[in-house]
Amino acid sequence: MAISQRLDMRQGQSLVMTPQLQQAIKLLQLSNIELAEFVEAEIERNPLLERGEAGDREDYSAEEIQPTSKREELTLDDSSALNEAREAMDASKDDLYESGTNSDSGQTANEMSGPSAKTDWSQAGSGGSFSSDDFDFEGSLSSEKSLHEHLHDQLKMSGLSQADQLIGSRLVDETDDAGYCKVDIDEVATALGADPANVEAVLEVCQGFEPTGVMARTIEECLALQLKERDRFDPAMQALLENLDLVAKVDIKALCDVCGVDKEDVTDMMSELRTLTPRPGAAFSSGPSIAVAPDVFVREMPNGMFAVELNSDTLPKVLMDKAYYAEVSTLPMREKEKEFITECAQNASWLIKSLDQRARTILKVASEIVRQQDAFFAHGVAHLRPLNLKQVADAIEMHESTVSRVTSNKYMGTPRGLFELKYFFSASIPGTGGGEAHSAEAVRYRIKQLVDDEGEQVLSDDQIVEILTEFGIEIARRTVAKYRESLGIPSSVQRRRKLKASA
Structure with a gap:
């Protein structure tokens, strides 16, 4: 076969990410602390940017959401890769994240009012503030984990339901x-609308995390957890822990009386106490703790509705100094200087618009989450609804990837506590007879309640299926078994044996 050259023409589609679009996407996924650091760096780099005052910032209005007992299921359509590319291409135009959003006086309640006189909304040109020189090598290096990070990592791997993980997250914090x-x-x-026994059970699971003894409520409980792991927590040792004041006084005679052992045993037990760790968290990084500030607030109104609003304290105040730009532009300059000033103006206007769109998008996503999970805010963790990214994305006409970025490292301050937005997403279990679907986490919660309340009548997995069916939950026996095992609940046979042994 002869080797020859030829010229072919091919038509195709590709997505080109402009530096400005990259910046908008990056800003969306930053936490409020990271965003503040980024904006400060941009102000130092760009002479046309300046910090604004509180009155210069846009007014983001809150939206009131009425709690409902039922909600219609959304009709979801799968998007192709081509549609995703088109949506991303559209995002590089006037609207960064959403399609079909107008910015006139007819905008929705959870969007901003029109731009202020000091905000330049002109779209930037080919300039940008991202390049390979911006890569922070030191920031990419791994750092020592804090105790809270270590506990949160173990909580994610604990197999607890989402409802119980919400409780566990509160306890870790x-x-x-x-x-x-x-x-x-x-x-x-x-605060969480949960059963105290369930909170106690979640705390017991968390007390099994590493390091041993962590999340104890008292020093006696901390030492007891460490002794139980060593299989050394007997009645004599328990009595010793209940009289630590005598241990501190080294009152051997009194300890022999309360523990019911001789002097040699008391001395050995005291020696073993000295090998334990009264501060299990001391081995972890104790750097300065940074309090997590909520990005949005949810408040319950007197009429039973919920108001969702942005935390104005976390929003950067950035303005473009148009007067300085107009003055500099009239001065005689070389070509490179003109390019620099023009690029600074483009970057400044694009950054302001990106920050504005970021705030709008966070408020819009948070408001939809509150709409979907209003039963949780009204009644507690047992009423979490099934929710996924696509449901929220379709409801607010955004892309799933946008919702995913918004829900990462963003927090919601509510009357029930502080939660990361992603905690409100869960799988669904279908309802019987085509009824309303149920959150998988809420189903796990019901299974745990059934087992906790079973008493002497131990329920089999099949019986639990029948009870859940009466509640309108369509679930298979193997799914009940899987959820039961994830909650650390033994089988009905093991529970019967334990009940007989304790009788």
Whole structure:
């Protein structure tokens, strides 16, 4: 076969990400702390940018959401890769994240009012603030994990339901640097709308995390957890822990009386106590703790509705100094200087618009999450609804990838506590007879409640299926078994044996 050259023409489609679009996407996924650092760096780099005052910032209005008992299911259509590319291409135009959003006086309640006189909305040109020189090598290096990060990682791998993980996240956040979780179980249960026994059970699971003894409420409980792991927590050792004041005084005679052992045993037990760690969290990084600030607030109104609004304290105040730009533009300059000033103006106007769109998008996504999960805010964790990214994306006419970025590292301050937006997403279990679907986490919660309340009548997986069916939940026996195992609940046979052994 002869080797020859030829010229072919091919037609295809490709997505070109402009530097400005890359910047908009990057800003959307930053946390409020990272965003503040980024904006400060841009202000130092761009002479046309300046910090604005509180009155210069756009007014983001809150939206009131009425709690509902039922919600119609959304009709979801699969998007092809070509449609995704087209949506992303459209995002590089006037509207960065959403399609069909107008910015006149007819905009929706959770969007901003029109631009202020000091905001330049002209689209930037070919300039951009992203290049390979911006890569932060030191920032990419791994750093030592904090105790809270370590506990949150274990919580994600614990197999707990989403509802229980919400409880566990609250307990982890209440844990101090020494590793103690000094919380009032009833207060946490009331705040989350959960059963105190369930909160206690979640805390017990969390107390099994590493390091041993972590998330104990008292030093006695901390030492007991470590002794139980060593299989050394007997009645004598328990009595010793209940009298740590005598241990501190080294009152051997009194300890022999309360523990019911001789002097040699007391001495050995005291020696073993000295090998334990009273501060299990001390081995972890104790750098400065940064409090997480909510990006949005959810408030319950007197009429039973929920108001969703942005946290104005986390929104950067950035303006473009148009007067300085007009003055500099009239000065005689070389070609490179003109290019620099023009690029600074383009970058400044694009950054302001990107920040504005970021705020609108976060508020829009958060408002839709509250609409979908209003039962949780009104009644508690047992009422979480099934929710995924596509449902939210379709409801607010955005792309799933946009919703995914918004829900990462963004927090919602609610009357029930502080939650990351992504915590409100869960799988669904179909309802019987084509009824309303149920959250998988809420189903797990029901299974746990059934087992906790079963008493002497131990329920089999088949019986649990029948009870859930009566509640309108269509679920297979193997799914019940999977959820039961993820909750750490033994089988009905094992529970019957344990019940007989304790009788």
